[in-house]
Amino acid sequence: QIPLEEKLSFLIIGAQHAREWIATATSLYLAHALVSDPSEPHSLSHLLDYYDFHIVPVPNPDGYDYTWEVDRLWQVQTTYKTRQQLSPRGECLGIDMNRNWVR
Numbered sequence: 266q267i268p269l270e271e272k273l274s275f276l277i278i279g280a281q282h283a284r285e286w287i288a289t290a291t292s293l294y295l296a297h298a299l300v301s302d303p304s305e306p307h308s309l310s311h312l313l314d315y316y317d318f319h320i321v322p323v324p325n326p327d328g329y330d331y332t333w334e335v336d337r338l339w340q341v342q343t344t345y346k347t348r349q350q351l352s353p354r355g356e357c358l359g360i361d362m363n364r365n366w367v368r
Contacts, residue, residue: 267314267315270315273315273316273317274317274318276321277318278290279291279320279324280323280325280329283325283327284328284338284339286329286332289322289323292320293322294340295309296318296322298310299312299313321348
């Protein structure tokens with residue numbers, strides 16, 4: 266086992282967009298495989314001895330729910346670079362996460 270300060274870390278983000286259901290399922294499957302008993306088939310728990318994993322299966326839970334309940338192919342409006350309203354009474358329509366990474 267590698268000391269904690271020497272482990273490499275992985276950040277796994279499930280659904281970058283709310284409508285990407287398979288990405289959410291895949292990240293949850295990976296999380297299950299990582300914490301499952303080593304005797305189970307397809308267990309990946311041995312990787313925890315060497316790596317840290319940070320898994321965010323659904324970074325946009327409201328949008329994810331919306332795609333299940335209202336509109337399967339919904340996506341944040343693409344007409345503005347950012348949809349965050351900064352005024353106290355403004356409506357926040359969300360942000361498009363793949364367009365907001367620091368460059």
